[in-house]
Amino acid sequence: MITTLSIKNYALIEKLTIDFSKGFSIITGETGAGKSIILGALGLVLGKRADLSSLKNKEEKCVIEAHFEISKYNLLPFFEANDLDYEDETIIRREILSSGKSRAFINDSPVNLQELQELSLFLIDIHSQHQTQELSEEKVQFEIIDAIADNQEHILDYQALLKGYKSDKSKLNSLLKKQAESAKEQEYNTFLLDELVVAQLKSGEQETLEADFEKLNNVEIIKESIDKSLAIANEEQIGVLHNLKEIKTSLQKIASFSPEYNVLLERITSLTIEFDDISDELTRCSEKLFNDPEQLELINQKLQLIYNLQKKHQVSSVDELIQIQTKLENSVLELGNIEEEIKTLTDSIQQKIITLDNLSGGIHKKRVESVPVLTQKLTTILETLGMPNVRFKMEINNSSTYFENGKDELEFLFSANKGTDFGLLKKVASGGEMSRIMLAVKAILAQYSKLPTLIFDEIDTGVSGEIANRMGEIMKEMSQKMQIFAITHLPQIASKGMAHFKVSKSTIGEDTQSELKLLSNEERVIEIAQMLSGNVITDSALNHAKALLN
Template sequence: MLTSLSIKNFALIEQLEIRFSNEFSIITGETGAGKSILLGALGLVLGRRADLTSLKDKEQKCIIEAHFEIQPYGLQSFFDENDLDYETTTIIRREILPSGKSRAFVNDSPVNLQELQELGDFLLDIHSQHQTQELTDEAYQLQILDALAGHQNVLQEYKNRLSRYKNVKSQLKQLQSEKEALLKEQDYNTFLLEELLVANLKEGEQEELEALFEKLNNVEFIREALDKSLMIANEEQIGLVQNLKEVKATLLKIAPLSKEYQDLSDRLSSVLIEFDDIADELQRHADALTSDPEQLELTNQKLQNIYTLQKKHQVNTVAELLEIQKALDEKVVQADDMDAKIEMLTNEEIVIKEALNGFAKTLSANREKAAPVLIDQITAILTELGMPNARFEFDIKQTETFLPSGKDEVQLLFAANKGTSFGLLKKVASGGEMSRIMLAVKAILANYTKLPTIIFDEIDTGVSGEIAHKMGDIMKKMSRQMQVFAITHLPQIAAKGNQHYKVFKSVQGETTVSELKLLTNDERIVEIAEMLSGKDISDSALNHAKSLLID
């Protein structure tokens, strides 16, 4: 329910703050007084796009703020899904900056226009004679039937299963496509995998093989270097070992004379021990060194195989080849895994499809039962609204396709007069007939579902006084279930409201502004009398206005 509206710097409105009550509210005013401005402001709250022409003062920002009581609408899940703070009194604020940028907030949290539009659909329905095309939409006609059928739980179960069904079919299609592509590559992948498996690769072996190859390939060069080193070290007369021993013996003679000489002697002893160890290691390497052409050839072949595989797979290391081997292994066995997944999803698809058919059958049966009930209620209301010969027929066809709300395609057929054949509503109903049909539908829906606040914008255009009485009665009855606003030029409807607001223009200094005022009872009598007779209000008009308000 819309509880209050604040408008600042919008079109002809400088500053406006107004509170609304529940039930049935009337808004009247002369043409051009600003009723469309009021609707424009509410349109911005509902997420309509804005531009700089909305600003009265181009140097100041425009702010529109609407307060709604939302507890009856069950919107907690919407707020949770959109990460918004849920408040039973929810505040929607829209700002248009002088730069042309627009911002929107719900309970002080910024939102985009799509989120605002989705929330607005739950809160406010602005309905004019030009917006009755909604009634010609087959999806909306189906919603009307579903409201009377009262099978929302079944419908929700169907939608949940349909969502899963589409997901399963999508997964199946993807898996089957992947399997088909995989099977085309499987032979080649198997060949590549076997090639890598035969190579029996081990991480780090390339470096070891390259080191071994260099050693085996340079045996004579290494032997010559080792032999020469051993000769220099161990030659009996001039070898390094013998010379180091002589230096050590000489230093030992002077070591007792100074700590410095002693340190030098100790260091030389350490060098001699280390050099002895090096000489022994050289000897061991020399003794172990043998020429092995066969091992050299095997090492070379292994290395060349690794280099060939690296070039083939465009990598530089054995580790990368092992990763490719792992991936190929997974691809080769993946086809078997896919078969298991495809079988599982296929079975699930069959189960879901069976459940969907069951739900769709129930929905269709309920709609067949609800259709004549709805037709009877619509024709009864339309008889009151001056259309006694109006006839309706629902054409419900079951398809083989799972549609968003079942397997039914629905068309509402209409005949306005006796003796005329049925036709599609959108083709055979006039604008005035569509307005009255929509009013009848909204009135019926108010008894079956929780509708948002509804604003009827001059839906009564072109109807007679007696029909206007009936329309007013219908809207007033609707207001027992929901908040209803009627923007009207007809006194018969204006008199039905629980409260009456007037839109008017006033001149303030050099500017014209639009204002909205809640009328007192006396002011209301005058306003309705003026609607009856014009600016020159007669006593009979005043009396007529009073009698209308009493009815």
């Protein structure tokens, strides 16, 4: 429950600190006095977005701080999951800087708005007139039924599985699209791959083939040149090799006379050996040379195939063709992998469908079982609120669609009077009837909820007299299990509270300020009398106020 609210430099409030107690508290005040400002400040603490217009003094920061007693509400797991320090008295602080930026803290640890909003779901429910209209929405109606059916854990399991199911469906659709697109190219890619596979390309073979082609294509010229070279080298009397050997013999005679001559001998010896080796190599080359037109044609065909493939794929080397071949092979392999992934995802989806159907079936069963309970409780409470002939008809039908909370569709029908047909709430219920139905709903949910605090913002719209008195009694009864606040214009409801706060607005010079004050017993009599009779308080109004309070 909320124990303290401090507001500084927000809207019409310069500085305010107020303490709250458990039970049933009333907040009253004239229209425009600032009740909405209090709720707005509290909304900021609970994670609503802020802007610079919230600041009373634009040069100073706005600070709103709320203290909550949470020891009885099993919130330790939330704090541990979000790496926050847990305190039985938890303090939430929101700061809006003059720059327009805002900061939020839980027990002095900085948090983002999402964390603040998640925690607020466990702390306070602020019920506004807008929420009364939401009662007509199927989502809200299901939330009421599911609270009574104790379906929350089952729905969380269902939603987690539904998220996986939708993710799998999305992946499957993407793969099927990719498969369809790939299939269009697959025939052509397979043709290209087959061409490359048949070519049996090897790295470096183009250079080898081109060299072999040049040899075979010029075999006669090459042989003629080699033979001529051998003749010059090996001529018996004037050949190069013969002359080198003669020079070597001559130098051997003088080598011992000087190191210089010995070096020359060594050099001519090396030259003789090298030239002799060249001559042998030329002989081997000559022996290997022969005219082979068939081999020449085969080499020419392979080179032409390589050149044609390079032109087709717009590359200039065999290595690049091999890379293209690998890419095409991977493409074909990838298509096979896509088919495997499609099968795996399809199996996963089918399994999830079975589990989703089982979970949604369990949710449906508990909902159907809870409908008579909700109908009976609503009817009982609304009879005390002046609706003796009220009837509800709730039909829950299983569909084939996976909604966020199950597979059910709900028809929530209402009739306020005998002899009238059932109709949708938003079409047949008046404002006063909607207010009473919502209060009945909140009263029922209070029996199933562990929420510490509930704030009713003018839920009494459209009612008065004895009905208002009974609404006050219901709220008072609810406050036995939770902290209840009621912002009201009705004295019948205001008189039921254990504590009574008044919002007022005053003008000091050029400045207008709102304040919230806890009324004493005497001040409370006057406030309720004023609610009964207006600004001129009569003795009758005072007596009536005292009677209501007693």
